[in-house]
Amino acid sequence: MTDVVRMTSMSWRERWQAWPQWVGYATLGWAVAYGGFGLGCVLSGTPLFYRGDDPGPAELGWLLVGLGALAAPATQTRARALLWAACALSTVCAFGLLMDMIALMVNQTIDSGAGFAKNALGGIGAVLLAATARAGDARPATGVHPEPTPASRDVHLAACAGAAAFVPYAAMKVTWAVGGTFAGVSGEEMLAKAEENGASGLWLALASWGLDATALLAALGVFLLFGLIRPWGQVFPRWTLFLGDRRVPPWLPLTPALIGAATLAPYGVLGTGYCALATVGAVRVPPGDFPSSADALLVSWIGLGAFAVYGVALTVAARSYWLRTRRVGPNGAPRGVESGPPGYRCRTDRQGRPSDQRLRGPAG
Numbered sequence: 001m002t003d004v005v006r007m008t009s010m011s012w013r014e015r016w017q018a019w020p021q022w023v024g025y026a027t028l029g030w031a032v033a034y035g036g037f038g039l040g041c042v043l044s045g046t047p048l049f050y051r052g053d054d055p056g057p058a059e060l061g062w063l064l065v066g067l068g069a070l071a072a073p074a075t076q077t078r079a080r081a082l083l084w085a086a087c088a089l090s091t092v093c094a095f096g097l098l099m100d101m102i103a104l105m106v107n108q109t110i111d112s113g114a115g116f117a118k119n120a121l122g123g124i125g126a127v128l129l130a131a132t133a134r135a136g137d138a139r140p141a142t143g144v145h146p147e148p149t150p151a152s153r154d155v156h157l158a159a160c161a162g163a164a165a166f167v168p169y170a171a172m173k174v175t176w177a178v179g180g181t182f183a184g185v186s187g188e189e190m191l192a193k194a195e196e197n198g199a200s201g202l203w204l205a206l207a208s209w210g211l212d213a214t215a216l217l218a219a220l221g222v223f224l225l226f227g228l229i230r231p232w233g234q235v236f237p238r239w240t241l242f243l244g245d246r247r248v249p250p251w252l253p254l255t256p257a258l259i260g261a262a263t264l265a266p267y268g269v270l271g272t273g274y275c276a277l278a279t280v281g282a283v284r285v286p287p288g289d290f291p292s293s294a295d296a297l298l299v300s301w302i303g304l305g306a307f308a309v310y311g312v313a314l315t316v317a318a319r320s321y322w323l324r325t326r327r328v329g330p331n332g333a334p335r336g337v338e339s340g341p342p343g344y345r346c347r348t349d350r351q352g353r354p355s356d357q358r359l360r361g362p363a364g
Contacts, residue, residue: 035072264311
């Protein structure tokens with residue numbers, strides 16, 4: 001009761017910083033709501049999982065009920081193995097969240113309201129479960145924020161590969177947007193197909209100007225990728241001085257980065273595996289809107305290959321950003337580690353600033 005009174009007297013900033021004290025209760029509430037949502041969909045016969053445009057059986061909603069039943073007791077016992085297992089399952093349930101958000105932004109519509117709710121709740125649950133699993137190790141924010149630093153050379157190379165992977169994809173999309181022909185399909189045919197599929201006025205307006213919405217989103221994704229590896233991604237521009245503290249909160253770029261990585265990396269990697277099987281003749285790619293299966297396979301290689309490389313690069317860059325923005329103590333160690341054993345030291349860059357490499361052991 002004393003903790004409740006003390007929490008109510010805190011400011012919103014103080015309550016946020018005290019997240020280890022309340023995140024378990026928030027996760028418990030999510031588990032009950034998620035399980036109840038899944039049960040409601042089962043009883044009403046509402047499908048939650050889809051294979052392409054084909055809905056799966058409504059009975060798959062029992063997976064959400066089971067996930068809620070697994071997570072609820074784990075939040076109170078702080079059983080870390082169960083929490084991380086539930087976090088992984090919740091991430092899988094949120095797989096289509098990025099695609100739903102893109103469809104909502106571009107088409108102002110989604111294929112399934114229940115499916116979108118399942119994906120959104122799954123993403124929220126993954127964050128809450130991971131935070132609950134780490135709450136026991138959380139230390140007070142006694143350190144200081146490090147100065148903005150670039151990522152390591154290897155991370156830069158990964159980011160460049162992720163950006164380069166989108167070049168063929170963007171070129172293909174722009175070719176169609178300006179009325180050209182690629183893979184046996186002209187820009188007019190693609191536009192007519194978009195209208196037939198119910199594309200929004202925004203999508204059609206961009207297409208009329210020779211701009212493709214997905215190519216613009218790819219450019220935005222590349223901007224996010226380089227913001228994660230360069231120092232300018234850790235501070236707001238100078239013209240935003242009204243913000244007071246110019247430092248970018250780490251969750252601001254990490255949230256879209258983690259959503260994108262959790263969706264595009266598995267989607268692209270599994271998709272390129274399917275393309276590889278189709279290339280050697282083990283499976284057949286249906287032609288769909290293209291003249292032949294070969295044309296559909298070419299477009300699949302370009303799109304899924306871009307998602308795979310970019311998704312992996314985004315994962316690597318997000319990890320680097322998180323490591324480089326953690327609070328550090330006087331010796332450059334992570335927050336809460338004010339001193340270490342004799343000879344302890346932290347890996348730093350050439351200017352002596354904390355880098356995104358792992359901590360070294362005892363010196364010598």
